[in-house]
Amino acid sequence: MEVLYLGLSHKTAPVETRERFAVPDAHLGEFSSLLAQAPGVREAVVISTCNRVEYYAAAEDGAEGLRTVSNFIAEKTGHAPQAPTFLELKSAEGIRHLFRVVSGLESMVIGETEILGQVKKAYQSAQTAGATSRTLNKLFQRAFNVAKEVRTKTSITRGAVSVGSAAVELAEKIFGKLDACNVMVLGAGETAEMTAKALQSRGAKAIFVSNRTYERAVSLAEMLGGRAIHFDQWEREFDAMDILIGSTGAPHAVVTNAKISPLMTRRQDRPLFCIDLAVPRDFEASVNDIEGVYLYDIDALQGIAEQSMQVRRQELVRCEEMIERHVADFSKWLTTPHHGFGGASGMQPEGAK
Amino acid sequence: MERAFLVTSTLCFLAGFAYAMYALGAKVRQPSRWNFVVMLTGFILQSGFLHLRSGEVGRCPLTSLFERLVFLSWSVVLLYFVVGSTYRLSLLGMFTAPLVFLIQVIAQLLPGASLPAVRKASLGFWPELHNAISLVAYGAFALSCVAGVMYLVQERHLKRHTLNSFFQNLPPIANLAVAVQRMMLAGFALLTAGIVAGFFAGHAAAATIALAVCVWLPYGVLLILRSTHRISSRRIAWLAVAAFTLALSTLGALNAVHMSN
Structure with missing residues (x-):
């Protein structure tokens, strides 16, 4: 056969x-x-x-x-x-x-x-x-x-290989399950939308969208099943947020150390995961120095995805060795004399057709 | 025979640690199953040692610093089995193994550790209960220290964006923060019970009660600060390590008190 x-x-x-x-x-x-x-x-x-x-x-x-x-x-x-x-x-x-x-x-x-x-x-x-x-x-x-x-x-399935999945993986390493996490998207970029969707698919509790053009925020919020917030009001909602995604087109940092530091004291030690997908960046780099804040920009996330991809490529050799063993074993079974019809469902003798 | 049990259990914890390190380096997933087997074997051997030793000394084997340290490491592993599965902290075993290994090596290197056990008169129910519960509390503090170290390692990885296989295998940082606090709380409750038992023991436990209170107070303060959110998870992790070091030092102090008596 x-x-x-x-x-x-x-x-x-x-x-x-x-x-x-x-x-x-x-x-x-x-x-x-x-x-x-x-x-x-x-x-x-x-x-x-x-x-x-x-x-x-x-x-x-x-x-x-x-x-x-x-x-x-x-x-x-x-x-x-x-x-x-x-x-x-x-x-x-x-x-x-x-x-x-x-x-x-x-x-x-x-x-x-x-x-x-x-x-x-x-x-x-x-x-x-x-x-x-x-x-x-x-x-x-x-x-x-x-x-x-x-x-x-092997590690062939390990690690995140896209910006969205890298963000999800990090969020899970910070919060564990995401079902109690609120996500706020600042801006309405495409990568932010995909990242928010990835977080949502892993059980994020609620999505909030804030954009300078309110109509665009409403449109994205509707798409994500979330709530739109006026851009000048996002700080009011900050206390309830666990994940902050920055994706505005602003030429300067929107989220600064000076702005976040006092807000963090009100959070009762809840960690904050900041995902900066904007170029120029929306978050001041020093935000990462604040205790309980973990900031990742687009380069960091892409680096994680590339690193995972590299690990997977390295693992290919080990996977192929494993597969080769099974191929030889199965081929041997296939050519042994006792191999033939019988025992399995749907079998039919040769002359039945 | 008892000595063979102890030495083999020590080697088990060393093997558990070595395997976990290898598994991390080789990027093997789920090293926890092997950790579990090795830890369980070590625990059974520890229990065997303590059982034989208690038969020889005629009471709970807490008559010397050597025995107390072995009992402490047994408590740590016992609580690891209870807590490890509850919080699914897969690497707790890996972090616990070297600590237990270290404690047992120190115990066996102590002067007088190799001397044969001397049969002693029983102290009575309350003093022995006080001693035993207090040491199990120290075991909980040890695990809180272990979870604290794990928290600090994971936090460093997250802050510095070094997402290696160590990071991949560590539990979420929020879970570790909860584990530090809960183990601290469990230890505090056990130590409170130990101190209460000590009061029933009367003068026989005066020195150990005093030392237990020296440990009980700082942990109480830490728990109050934590529950009122006046201290961050990061600081509580550092303090869990510091407080356990203090707790360990009281064991040395207790030995000095016993020697002077």
């Missing part, structure tokens, strides 16, 4: 091409089932995300199986899959590719974990549709174990 792969990803195809071959989530099971019933293919799993469309199959004859998959794609999408947009892989190469995909090594942001959930979902759809049997069941179960091992034994 051979494991086959035919697919494209963000590495080989632009979004205009990817969207032509994309399969809606609701049809993944059906596509897998139809492919598994095609001549020359025994089992199939179809994965489709915004960054990749991948067909995995198990077949007795690799060359025939790949032809079948290729014809199937052409028939279903109206576009013939062609190299180099589509990649064809067999046996160990196909197995390795799946292990790399679920571990996040093939992702746009190395180490991202969303792909694992997407692959799990696609596999479950295929399994429910009866498109998988012993080989792919074993392969995907092993892939999920590999992903878990890679994630827990």
Whole structure:
């Protein structure tokens, strides 16, 4: 039995091409089932995300199986899959590719974990549709174990790799859970909006937006489900804030040491996390010297994101070593004489088609 | 046999610390599970030592500075198991291990530490309760000191933007501030109970009560200042370290009192 792969990803195809071959989530099971019933293919799993469309199959004859998959794609999408947009892989190469995909090594942001959930979902759809049997069941179960091992034994998923996620990570290192944290955005820049959204997605209690143009503050506050405040009144609301994001277009510092120091004494030792995303900066650098205040500007946040990315890149070698071990182990299992049909769901004898 | 228990437990705490350092350097995630296993083994061996020792001295093994220090390190590890899981302070074990290791090494290097135990008459229920509870309180103060050190390390990382793997593994600074305060409060409550037990003990515990009050008062002041927000988390972390150093010094003073008697 051979494991086959035919697919494209963000590495080989632009979004205009990817969207032509994309399969809606609701049809993944059906596509897998139809492919598994095609001549020359025994089992199939179809994965489709915004960054990749991948067909995995198990077949007795690799060359025939790949032809079948290729014809199937052409028939279903109206576009013939062609190299180099589509990649064809067999046996160990196909197995390795799946292990790399679920571990996040093939992702746009190395180490991202969303792909694992997407692959799990696609596999479950295929399994429910009866498109998988012993080989792919074993392969995907092993892939999920590999992903878990890679994630827990290396730092491939660690650290924040964007300004927004770096801000969230820091906020969690200061406050723990964010569900009691109030966030104030000064200005209405795009990065500030994204950062506020990232904080909100991690449970921040409330978002307040203050901008020189009040209408813009209202608009952003509505988008974030928060409250708009007139710019000359933000200091009144300061006591209740835990995270202050600066993103104004002011040519000078809006938040100064002299302004914050007396306000901090009223906060009863609650820490304050200041995120300065503006250029020129909105916060005076000496604000970081105030006890209980932690100030990070755009360079510091980008530095953290880049540092995490570098750590992830360094971890690639360790991840690949782990994956290689599993690829060899699985390939060995695949070629052992006792490997064959039986025991898994959806199995069917060769002559059943 | 008892000595073997003590030496092995000391090595366990050294191993716990060494592994945690290695895990941090190698960027291994969740070193706490290994810490836990090593700390638990060390704790069982400590308990074995104290059990055998109490059989030999015929009462709670607090008859010398050596025994008191071992009992203190046992209290620290006991409280670590209670508190570590409650606050999910994953690195508390790593910070606790070297402290316990240090205390036990000092205990074993003390003059007279290697002498065989001498059977002594029981002091009675109240004096022994007073001594034991007071030392468990010191254990809580030790953990408050450990959490204080963790707070200061984490604060330094946050202020200087040095976000290394040490930083990644340390708990949030707000949780550490709470842990410092709560461990201090727990120690204070235990020491209060110890002092009350001491009053029931009468003259037998006069010296230890006096020394306990010397520790009880500063911690009381710190807690009042903290609860009224007159002192920052950073300062309370520094003072938790300083106050525990004071508490440790009273153990030496207590030994001097016993020797002079």
